[in-house]
Amino acid sequence: MADEENTVFIGGKETMNYVQAVMMQFSSGSDEVVIKARGRSISKAVDVAEITRQRFMEDTDITDIITETEELDNDEGGTVNVSSMEITLSK
C-alpha cells in the first residue's frame, strides 16, 4: 500500500481533474499511485485509471484492485455500509 502522498481521492470534480492529479503524482517521482473512491465515485475511479493508462501514460498499468465495505455513521445515529475501492496504478 502506498502512503497518503501517492493517493488520489475521487470526489465530485470532473474526471479529467483526477487524471491530471494522477499524472502529477507520477511526474513528481512516484512509481505507484493509489486511486481511492467510495460509493458512486467508484465508477469514476475506474474511468480515471483507464483513461490514464490507455490514453496518457501507456507505460502504467493497474497492478492491484481491492474492494472493502466501510461502516459509516448516518444522520439517525445508526450506521450505513458503503463499498470502497482502491486501484493501484504502477509504472
Place this chain on the structure above:
Amino acid sequence: MADEENTVFIGGKETMNYVQAVMMQFSSGSDEVVIKARGRSISKAVDVAEITRQRFMEDTDITDIITETEELDNDEGGTVNVSSMEITLSK
C-alpha cells in the same frame, strides 16, 4: 474466465436483485460467478460483490477484478469510450 452461464450483468434494477442472481448461480452448482458492469453500473457491481461476500455468503471471496475500456458507437456515428469491470467471486 467463466462462461456466460456463470455471469451476472449489472443493469438498472435494484442492487439486491443482482445479489439474489449471484446467489442463485452459486446454489445451482457454480464455484465461480462473474459480475460484469459498464460505466455508472460499476459502483453497483462492487456493492453486489461486497454484499454477497460480507453478508450472505461468507464462504465466497473476490478472486479477480479486471477493468477495460470498451469503444461503443454513439448516436452521431462516432464512438465513445466506456469503462467496464468484471469481478470474479469464488467459493
